[in-house]
Amino acid sequence: MAFSKLTLTCVFFYFFHFVQCDQSKPADNHHREHITNENFVIHRDSGDRFLVNFYGEGCARCEEYMADFNRVEETLRDAEIKMFDCNSKMVMQGLSVKRVPSLLYFRYGIPTFFDGVPVAEDIIEWVVDSHEVLTTELHDDTFEHHTQASSGATTGDWMVVFCIKAHADCTILLASLEHVALKLLNKVNAAWIDINHNPELKERFHLKKSTEILYFRHGNKYDYHLPDTEFSNLLAFASGAYQHSRADPVEPPKTPFDKVTEQIAEEIKPIENNQELPRDEPVEREEKEENLEVKVEQDGPQTPFFLIAGVCVSVVLALLFFLFFGRSSGGRQMKKGV
Structure with a gap:
């Protein structure tokens, strides 16, 4: 217990x-x-x-x-x-x-x-x-709900660490973040995100490094600019030094409709730019040519057969036609002679 x-x-x-x-x-x-x-x-x-x-x-x-x-x-x-x-x-x-x-x-x-x-x-x-963990782990589907980063952050200011949890440098950074959360309890919210398992947030905030720190306040985000991630620097940044960074408006999260339209746009982009569609690989072309040759070989012997059969049927029908109409004409002439 x-x-x-x-x-x-x-x-x-x-x-x-x-x-x-x-x-x-x-x-x-x-x-x-x-x-x-x-x-x-x-x-x-x-x-x-x-x-x-x-x-x-x-x-x-x-x-x-x-x-x-x-x-x-x-x-x-x-x-x-x-x-x-x-x-x-x-x-x-x-x-x-x-x-x-x-x-x-x-x-x-x-x-x-x-x-x-x-x-x-x-x-x-x-x-x-420090008995309880003060930092919050966020994910793609919980980030906006907790932080309200793009809508004005009515939940307060947030200092968020993006890192790879399996890395040792992430472990010690989270220790410093936890200590910041204790020092600024009820003043600043502290959270962390494993970027390996949250690709939507990684794309949304254009994260390029394995470790990045952002400060969210009143609909804006501030990039961490201090030389290292020692506890004293993290505390100073969250306590007000973030104001020395550029304030960039937070992009709202993409809706399902946005994702579908982007996917369609990516697919039609080559057509709009008159780009050559991807060609088949040489191996695939060779396979298609071989299949075509096989098909021609299979279809080759069958073509004369059907041609000859068609001619024979036409001749038979012609003979039957002349015989039938010829006999009918001869009968009518005999009746006139009588």
């Missing part, structure tokens, strides 16, 4: 107000499972809630941080939140984790990162606040 935000808050206050911790006890993380390059995707796609503590060998600050992370684990033991450690350089590089210690919190595959003071009290408060 999943714990609610209220339950986590109660656990937090109970632990720090009524449980005495031995601060002199050395940090021990040997009992925790490690995230590796081999098992990361399995855990990410499991749908579980879990925290990952990124640390480096020989990092003194990481050792101090480990003690606080142990206290967090003790506090959240009954909250159905798993705890992992990670010192894999490949995983950190894939997630763009550039410094240690660092902490990521995954919920249903969507991460968010901790940017506060690495002490147990602040970490637990952050876990409570």
Whole structure:
């Protein structure tokens, strides 16, 4: 049974107000499972809630941080939140984790990162606040309904990330977006779209790159123009820096009628431009010529037969005609002589 935000808050206050911790006890993380390059995707796609503590060998600050992370684990033991450690350089590089210690919190595959003071009290408060996913995944058939981007956006401003979910850079970008959503809660809506599975939106907004960010406000869209996608830049852009980008009117979504007329226009375009229609491939032409030769060969012997038969029938009919009318004429002459 999943714990609610209220339950986590109660656990937090109970632990720090009524449980005495031995601060002199050395940090021990040997009992925790490690995230590796081999098992990361399995855990990410499991749908579980879990925290990952990124640390480096020989990092003194990481050792101090480990003690606080142990206290967090003790506090959240009954909250159905798993705890992992990670010192894999490949995983950190894939997630763009550039410094240690660092902490990521995954919920249903969507991460968010901790940017506060690495002490147990602040970490637990952050876990409570980030318990639910704040960003929204949109699709071809839900985008306009949620954002109302082309009609004036009565649902508010939207910051939307277009990326390929299977890519590692998309995962860390979504973590930053999730943190923006937390910082600007009730001010800016945050959403993301997997462009590999939403071709209509990709075509509608003329997306060329694997990762693009758009800000929608009052029927206009603003392209992300800052040099990188660090959390601080994303937050600054959503907080007002979008105004330094050009405001382009949002194109309304295509109706079924629009799609049909476009398809017809594409089909008749070669005729209007007097373009030569596509010719058959050489192989196809050869096959057609061979089939024609076979047909001629099959039809050849049959033509004389039908011709001769027709002549014979005509001759027979002519003879019958003359015999019949000749006999009739002779009879009439004999009667006149009598």
